[in-house]
Amino acid sequence: MKAYILDQYGKGRPLRLADVPDPVAGAGEVLIEIHATALNQLDGKLRDGAFKPIVPYKPPFVLGHDLAGVVVAVGRGVRRFKVGDAVYARPRDLHIGTFAERIAVNEADVAAKPATLSMAEAASIPLVGLTAWQVLVEIAKLKRGQKVLIHAGSGGVGTLAIQIASHLGASVATTASAANADLVRSLGADTVIDYRTQDFSEMLSGYDVVLNSLDGTTLEKSLKVLKPGGKLISISSPPDPAFARAMGLNIVLRLVLRVMSAGIRRKAKRAGVDYSFLWMHADGGQLAELGALIDQGAIRPVIDRTFAFAQLNEAMTYLDSGRAKGKVVVTLPAAATPTTEASA
Ligand SMILES: NC(=O)c1ccc[n+]([C@@H]2O[C@H](COP(=O)([O-])OP(=O)(O)OC[C@H]3O[C@@H](n4cnc5c(N)ncnc54)[C@H](OP(=O)(O)O)[C@@H]3O)[C@@H](O)[C@H]2O)c1
Numbered sequence: 001m002k003a004y005i006l007d008q009y010g011k012g013r014p015l016r017l018a019d020v021p022d023p024v025a026g027a028g029e030v031l032i033e034i035h036a037t038a039l040n041q042l043d044g045k046l047r048d049g050a051f052k053p054i055v056p057y058k059p060p061f062v063l064g065h066d067l068a069g070v071v072v073a074v075g076r077g078v079r080r081f082k083v084g085d086a087v088y089a090r091p092r093d094l095h096i097g098t099f100a101e102r103i104a105v106n107e108a109d110v111a112a113k114p115a116t117l118s119m120a121e122a123a124s125i126p127l128v129g130l131t132a133w134q135v136l137v138e139i140a141k142l143k144r145g146q147k148v149l150i151h152a153g154s155g156g157v158g159t160l161a162i163q164i165a166s167h168l169g170a171s172v173a174t175t176a177s178a179a180n181a182d183l184v185r186s187l188g189a190d191t192v193i194d195y196r197t198q199d200f201s202e203m204l205s206g207y208d209v210v211l212n213s214l215d216g217t218t219l220e221k222s223l224k225v226l227k228p229g230g231k232l233i234s235i236s237s238p239p240d241p242a243f244a245r246a247m248g249l250n251i252v253l254r255l256v257l258r259v260m261s262a263g264i265r266r267k268a269k270r271a272g273v274d275y276s277f278l279w280m281h282a283d284g285g286q287l288a289e290l291g292a293l294i295d296q297g298a299i300r301p302v303i304d305r306t307f308a309f310a311q312l313n314e315a316m317t318y319l320d321s322g323r324a325k326g327k328v329v330v331t332l333p334a335a336a337t338p339t340t341e342a343s344a
Pocket of ligand 1: 151156157176234326
C-alpha cells in the first residue's frame with residue numbers, strides 16, 4: 001500500500017510517499033481502509049522531533065493520527081465491528097500511521113462513523129474532539145451554568161471545545177482574531193475576545209475553567225480569570241508530574257517535567273486554582289458519544305481546507321502556518337479492497 005513515511009526527524013521535513021507492506025489485523029484489531037485523514041499539530045511536532053522523549057517513535061515510520069474509513073478485515077476476538085462497517089478513529093500512541101491507505105487499529109480505539117457525516121468530515125473529528133471532550137467532560141466535569149474560557153476558539157480543538165461546552169450548558173468565552181469572530185459565535189461562543197487588540201485577562205473574571213492551548217504567557221494570565229477552586233487545564237504546556245507518571249516516563253524526565261511545571265503549579269496553588277496538563281488518549285467509547293452528539297446536530301465539523309492524498313506535504317505546510325480555521329483534511333482514493341475474511 002502507499003503511505004507517507006517520516007524517514008528522519010527534522011523541522012519542516014517533507015514526508016516520503018512510499019510503497020510499504022500491507023498491515024494485518026492482529027488479535028483485537030480491525031483493518032481499516034482509510035478514506036480520509038486529518039492533520040494535527042501533533043503530526044508536525046512529532047516530525048520536528050519535539051516529542052521524542054515522550055512518544056519514542058523510531059524513524060522510519062508512518063505519521064498520522066486521524067481516520068475515517070471502512071473495515072476490510074477483523075482480527076481474532078474482535079466483537080464490535082465487522083467487515084463493511086464505516087468507522088472513525090484516533091489510533092492509540094505508538095500505533096499511529098493514518099497517512100496511509102490502510103491501518104490496523106485496536107477495536108477499543110474505534111467507533112462507528114457518525115451517519116450524518118461524510119468520510120472527510122468524520123476524519124476531522126477524532127483527535128481534537130477527544131481532546132476537547134477529555135478536557136471539558138473528563139477533567140473539568142463542566143456543568144450547566146459554569147463559565148469556561150477556551151483559547152484559540154477558531155482552531156481544531158477550539159471549534160470542537162466551544163460546541164461541547166455550549167452543549168453542556170456552560171457560558172463560553174473564547175479568544176480569536178476579528179476575522180474569525182462570526183465563526184466562533186456561530187459555534188456557540190457567548191463572548192469573543194479579539195486576541196490581537198484586547199487583553200482577555202483584563203476583561204474576564206470569575207471563570208470556572210480555562211482550556212489553554214497557547215503559550216506560557218497566556219497560561220499564566222489565564223490564572224487571573226479563574227475564581228478560587230477553578231481549573232486551569234493546559235494541552236500545550238507544561239506537562240505536570242501526574243502526566244509524567246501516567247506516561248511511565250523515566251526518573252530523569254519526571255524530574256525535568258516537575259521542574260518545568262513548578263512555576264505554574266506554584267502560582268496556581270497561590271491562586272487556589274487546580275492546574276493540570278492533558279495528553280489526550282485514544283478512546284472509542286468517547287468517540288461514540290461524540291458521534292451521537294454529531295448525529296443529533298449538537299456538534300458539527302469545521303473544515304478549513306481539504307487536500308488530495310498526493311498533496312499531503314502541501315497540507316502539512318498549510319497546517320504549519322498555524323492559521324487554519326478548524327481542520328485540515330486529506331482524502332484518499334480508497335480503492336475498494338474486496339477482503340471478506342478475518343486475517344488473523
Ligand atoms: N495535549 C494534547 O493532547 C493536545 C491535543 C490537541 C492539540 N494540542 C495542542 O493544542 C494546540 C492547538 O491545537 P489545534 O489543533 O487547535 O491548533 P490549530 O488548529 O492549528 O490552531 C490554529 C488556530 O489558532 C488560532 N490562534 C493562533 N494564535 C492564537 C492566539 N494567540 N490567540 C487565539 N487564537 C490563536 C488561529 O487563529 P488566527 O489565524 O486568527 O490567529 C487558528 O485558527 C497545539 O499546540 C496542539 O499541539 C494538544
